[in-house]
Amino acid sequence: MAPSRRLRRTPFSEGVEAAGVKAYTVYNHMLLPTVFRSVEEDYHHLKAAVQVWDVACERQVELRGPDAGRLVQMLTPRDLRGMLAGQCCYVPIVDETGGMLNDPVAVKLAEDRWWISIADSDLLYWVKGLAYGYRLDVLVDEPDVSPLAVQGPKADVLMARVFGDAVTRLRFFRFGHFDFQGRDMVIARSGYSKQGGFEIYVNGTDMGMPLWTTLMEAGRDLDVHAGCPNLIERVESGLLSYGNDMSDDNTPHECGLGRFCNTQSAIGCIGRDALLRVAREGPVQQIMPLAIDGPRAAQVQAAFWN
Ligand code: THG
Numbered sequence: 505m506a507p508s509r510r511l512r513r514t515p516f517s518e519g520v521e522a523a524g525v526k527a528y529t530v531y532n533h534m535l536l537p538t539v540f541r542s543v544e545e546d547y548h549h550l551k552a553a554v555q556v557w558d559v560a561c562e563r564q565v566e567l568r569g570p571d572a573g574r575l576v577q578m579l580t581p582r583d584l585r586g587m588l589a590g591q592c593c594y595v596p597i598v599d600e601t602g603g604m605l606n607d608p609v610a611v612k613l614a615e616d617r618w619w620i621s622i623a624d625s626d627l628l629y630w631v632k633g634l635a636y637g638y639r640l641d642v643l644v645d646e647p648d649v650s651p652l653a654v655q656g657p658k659a660d661v662l663m664a665r666v667f668g669d670a671v672t673r674l675r676f677f678r679f680g681h682f683d684f685q686g687r688d689m690v691i692a693r694s695g696y697s698k699q700g701g702f703e704i705y706v707n708g709t710d711m712g713m714p715l716w717t718t719l720m721e722a723g724r725d726l727d728v729h730a731g732c733p734n735l736i737e738r739v740e741s742g743l744l745s746y747g748n749d750m751s752d753d754n755t756p757h758e759c760g761l762g763r764f765c766n767t768q769s770a771i772g773c774i775g776r777d778a779l780l781r782v783a784r785e786g787p788v789q790q791i792m793p794l795a796i797d798g799p800r801a802a803q804v805q806a807a808f809w810n
Contacts, residue, residue: 511535514560515650515712519720523730531624534561537732547736550699554658555731556719559696559703560650560712565608565620565628569642571635572616574772578634579620580610581756581773583766589614592677592692596756596764597627598775602782603752604759605630607744609694611679611705619705621651623746634774648708652715655701655731662723663702667691671702684718687711696733698741742793749791755779758787 505511505528512534514520526539537558540546549555567575577584580595587593589612597606597620606627611619620627632644654663660672667682671691674680679692690705706712720728742760744750750759756779757765767779 514558515706515709516558516560516652516716518713519556519716520558520730525730531561532563532622532626534563536561537730538735540730540732543735546731547734549727549729550656550697550731550734550737552657553727553729554654554656554662554701554723555729556716556723557653557655557695557731557733559653559733560706562609562621562623562651563646564611564649564705565622565631566645566647566649567618567620567631567635567642569616569640571640571642572618575631575635575638575640575642575644576610576618576620577770577772578638578774579631581765581767581770581775581779583769584610585769587612590678590680592679592694594677594764595620596759596761597630598756598773598779599630599752600774600778601752602755602775602778604746604750604754604756604761605752607746607750607759607761609677611690611692613690619647619649625746650706650709650712652704652706652712652719653695653701654704654719655695655697656699658723658726658728659699659701662719662726662728663691665722666718674702684711684715696743697737698743699737739793740795744791754791755782755787757782758789759791760793 520537525537528535529538579597582595591612593610595610599605606623606625609621628646635642635644663671671682674693676693679690681688682691692703694703695701767776770776
């Protein structure tokens, strides 16, 4: 891959490279590791131990101001009226046709301040366009906040060593503020695996490597290793990948995300009318999980790129 300023490194790239990353992909114009030892080895290790993931490419779209809550509700058919500060929420984002634009995690920092932790599409422009077009009293930008995920069955033990026992009392999709070397960090119990774990939202670049190194040293006896979202684990767990499993041609219902929609009560959602219309007709196609039985499949070569 040819380096350029358009392809962004992360605050953790130095650690990722020292850990022997074998492949990257590009996600939100940023490096995302995809393999350390092998996809299969990484999978078994993720299910047995604990991994530290550079998911800085899960960029934040920050909304700040009196109309922030109204703007978030315009983006999604999930009814967010009951959501409190301190909660995270997986929210399908749709356009005016009901087509999926992204499937981020919304983080409600305060009544007037949200992060939308995006999957791989330039959601910032859609959100800025709506804020401007509707003359909303809200600032929309991409702060330099980089998630670092700690995933796997031993994540609680490792996180307690670095942040104290209180971090293990976080409930699923809740976040709290924790100190690391005098700096405040937002930490949520969330992450792109079903093996349990946390995401640390790291502000700026300077604390990236100190945090990475501290986690690696504190977890040596737990067999901590650098890891990344794992293809096998995420398919088995039914975690969708925007751009791979779905695009703006699909409604949330076609993606199996109907359980995250309350279209009837999501007043203000831009795609609400379109989704109510298709709900009457029913989806014409549906993405389904698929398990293939039998002996180990042969390696598929890169003939997929056409
Ligand atoms: N964490 C954060 N940001 C992200 C992701 C993440 N941005 C990109 C990408 N991942 C967004 N996509 C997903 C997909 C699935 C989930 C989270 C983000 C997820 N789903 C669970 C499920 O489907 O069972 C739980 C959903 C729920 O109960 O609300 O966690 O991983 N910060």
